[in-house]
Amino acid sequence: xxxxxxxxxxxxxxxxxxxxxxxxxxxxxxxxxxxxxxxxxxxxxxxxxxxxxxxxxxxxxxxxxxxxxxxxxxxxxxxxxxxxxxxxxxxxxxxxxxxxxxxxxxxxxxxxxxxxxxxxxxxxxxxxxxxxxxxxxxxxxxxxxxxxxxxxxxxxxxxxxxxxxxxxxxxxx
Numbered sequence: 001x002x003x004x005x006x007x008x009x010x011x012x013x014x015x016x017x018x019x020x021x022x023x024x025x026x027x028x029x030x031x032x033x034x035x036x037x038x039x040x041x042x043x044x045x046x047x048x049x050x051x052x053x054x055x056x057x058x059x060x061x062x063x064x065x066x067x068x069x070x071x072x073x074x075x076x077x078x079x080x081x082x083x084x085x086x087x088x089x090x091x092x093x094x095x096x097x098x099x100x101x102x103x104x105x106x107x108x109x110x111x112x113x114x115x116x117x118x119x120x121x122x123x124x125x126x127x128x129x130x131x132x133x134x135x136x137x138x139x140x141x142x143x144x145x146x147x148x149x150x151x152x153x154x155x156x157x158x159x160x161x162x163x164x165x166x167x168x169x170x171x172x173x
Contacts, residue, residue, distance in 0.1 A: 028109035
């Protein structure tokens with residue numbers, strides 16, 4: 001599933017998110033995905049049971065090692081996380097927001113996190129969604145769980161930054 005062509009409409013957006021969730025749930029058990037996630041956490045010096053810092057470390061990695069590139073005009077492509085892993089290892093990983101969100105969600109699932117995909121519209125409250133990124137809720141908080149935005153395509157802002165939008169929908173992975 002390196003190059004799936006999907007519809008570019010609100011219905012198509014939701015179909016894409018469902019496919020992304022299915023793929024993430026299939027791929028997170030691959031030992032190479034978990035090994036990479038654990039290596040990232042060790043190299044970032046994340047302390048045990050610090051779920052927020054785990055999520056941020058994984059997002060920082062995706063932000064750093066996957067170059068943002070748009071899909072061809074009129075075509076929605078989705079890259080398999082194993083394909084992206086191989087591209088990262090070669091230093092040639094590239095993908096758009098759904099590719100980055102899918103890869104990050106797969107890493108998060110591999111360490112026991114429960115990510116959601118946030119799909120947003122910037123210009124209106126109806127029609128196609130414009131962007132997708134990953135969100136987690138910090139398990140360290142017993143009340144008012146902290147929402148952690150993990151938008152990796154914004155290279156000049158730290159993880160946690162969220163672009164203002166007209167509407168948002170969160171879908172569990």
